[in-house]
Amino acid sequence: MNIVDIVIIVGYFVFIAIVGLIGAKKAKTSEDYTVAGRNLNFFMFTACLSALTLGGAATVGTAKLGYQFGLSGMWFVCAQGIGLILISIFLAKKIFHLRVLTIGEMLENRFNVEARLISSLVSATYTTMLTVTQIIAIGSILNVWVGWDVTISILVAGGIVLFYTVLGGMWSVTMTDIVQFTVMTIGVFFIMLPISLGKVGGFAGLQENLPSDHFNLTVMGGVDIFKSILLYTLGIVVGQDVWQRIFTAKTLKISRVGMIVSGGYSFLYAIAVALIGMSALVVLPNLSDPQNAFASIAISVLPAGALGFVLAGVLSALMSTSSGTLLASSTLIVNDIIKRLFMPTISERKFLVVSRITTFAIGLFSIVCALWIQDVLVALDIAFAVLSGALFFPIIFGFFWKRVSSRAVFYSIIISTVVIGISLAMKGTTSIVPIFFGLVTSIIIIFIFTFVESIRKSSANDIQLKQ
Template sequence: MSTLDIGGLILVFVAILYIGVKSTSKVKNSDDYLLAGKSLNKVQAGFSLAATDLGGSGLIGASAYCYTVGISGSWWNLCAVPAFILLGIFLIRRLRPLAIATGPEFLEKRYDKKSRIIASVMQICAIVAGLSAQFLVGAVALNVLMDVPMQVGLIISVAVVILYTMGGGLIAVVNTDIFQFIILVGSVIVAVPLALVKAGGLDTVVASLPAEYFSMGELGFWTPVSWICLCLFLYTTQQTYLQRVFAAKDTSTAVFAYVFTGVIYIFYGLAVGFIGVIMASMMPGIVDANTVYAVMIESVMPPGLAGVVLGGVFAASMSTADSYLMAGTSLFINDIYTPLFGKDKEDKQMLLHSRILTVVICLGSLILANFVQNLIDMVYLAGLFYSTSVFFPIILGVFWKRTNATGAFSGIIASLIVGFSVEYIFADVTTGILSLPSNILSALSGLIVMVLVSLMTKKPAEEKVKFLEAS
């Protein structure tokens, strides 16, 4: 890369660090650190939620997938659209008024403590896995464009996130997310026409690729359906997303954040998909598809702008990584540490322990990042064993008063067993019910068990149902 490119990249880094570190002064207590004082406005909540989900898998993973299979690979991003909009309209307005800070806390107040503990542990494991994938995004970009060794790139990615997240908590994450969202979306908008011109125009791209590269139906029926379900499961259950809901200043702000992100995904998903297809025309034969976006930057972007766009790649990974990190910290402090050890702790101690835990989660993800091979598979599996098993306990817990603690816990266990079995034992089955996507079978089995067990056991205690009246 040229000196101008390096300067552009450094400029993006400095801006992110400045915004993040400056936000540290606004953190006065643990509530500020974990939930930004529950004061996020629409711009903060909407831009931050969008930046969180338009991350590494949505940029690097999706462009790589479209490079391999064609424009139908953009379903990976487009499947987020109905999930965000539907949940924003029907679920978030019911969850936001409740006196809770996390999804597992909802499970205890609606069901019992054991559901909260198992959900917390599973989600923290999923967050560490997802966080490792985001760190890998930045490392891949540095390796391709600046020949930085992967291990060094991983350390740089982790260090940047730690520097501002540990000090400023969710306030720093949200404020940097706004800047990262602008850089990320702007870089994608600029990349599409520049790549198209470099490839010789749309007619040249169409003529050089098989017709199926331009069909949205190449993935069949069940793959997009599975991805829509994955999005529904993730956005309903993951603290990474719910944290913006509980940190929003009111219900309308929380709903706006979800709907806004869904609308943004329409344009973003198609733009990233076209980048992958254009690169398949312009540079066929790239061995590691995960490097496609980085190669595009190197070959298409003019000097100076390439560095800023590379900063957009880091913005994609960091805006998701810092949100994962804060979600993991919030879950551990709120759902494990405080109930078991921290009830009598002073707020200063809670704040200190939250910051220490932030570093510990980062280091664990750094170790796991060395074993990540496929970004999309990593994100899928990270959600499979938590989100699919907890989705219906949350949905039915909100909308069906008859469901009880025994049914919810039984459904979670059944979902875990079926999901694991289908994914790892019956993975080669190509016909019959076991050939369906593992997350669909996992969620449906949990739903069936939950409903049956709830109907066969006693009704929930009155206080468990009254808890919902706040919504």
């Protein structure tokens, strides 16, 4: 890389750290730290939600799929956009008025404390794994572009995310996300996409140089597209990281409209990055690892200065998602387990201290895991399979079916999580079987336990009447 690019990257890291420090001054209460005081306006909310969902996995992963399958690779990110729109239409009003901090709190209010604890453990596993995916992507990008060792790349960029998230919580995350959303939008839509297309002769050049299948939206196959919707649409609907952002909006209208706009932005982002991946196939047809498609074409086609800015944009996507999911994991552990079980009368000051310590510990754990799991999409599949398969039906039935019992929800989460884990071990992370088995197990357990509970209550009432 040119010295200009390196200066831009280093300067960007320093700037983000400073912005995070400024945000840290606002985190004075538990709600400040976890949901930014529930006070974000439309632009702040929409920018932060978009930055959260369109992370490094979305950028690196979609470019990889675009390289391999063409426009059909857009389904991965489009599925997340669909999830945001569905939340806005069907759940936003219910979620916004809960006035809680986590999904687990909602489940305890609706069912019991056991449902809260088990759901929080599952959700924390999901959000932590999402953090891992972003750190993996950071290592991949910096290794290809800057030439740094993967371990050094993870420690530097991951350390900066850990630094500002630990200090300022959601306020630091919000302020850095606004910067990161702006940089990633300019980098992808106004620099990387037009230069990449220009290098191959525009869209006509892609059509001339690529197989016709690369312009078929279903070439990935119905099973893989259905898998994307099961994993990512359902995962977004019941994701603590997304819910936590909904709680940050100042009004219900801001949250609903912001989610629709963010969902639409996801579609545009998916198309843009898939086209970049397709351009990479024309320019660099023999890449040994398609996961490096985005980084490799950037090095090949971007001039000095522009390369540094685009890299800053990609790092923005990585860091914004990793900080959001890291904070979500911390909130689940502190609010739903530590505070609920061990420190019910904890003061605001101690809550902040415990939150920062927990965030730091989860961040270190995520960095270690990232060094073990090297594929972004594999880690992401594991995360969404566990979340969607185990929590989707308990949460949806909690909102829309009054008869479902607390025992049904509790055992549904436990048993479906076990089934998903066994299926992942047997069938692999690329199979649709684990998520399908998890969903089927979840709904069957819910119906069985609710039906048995209904019969038991009916029998008890009959006995009382006879007496």
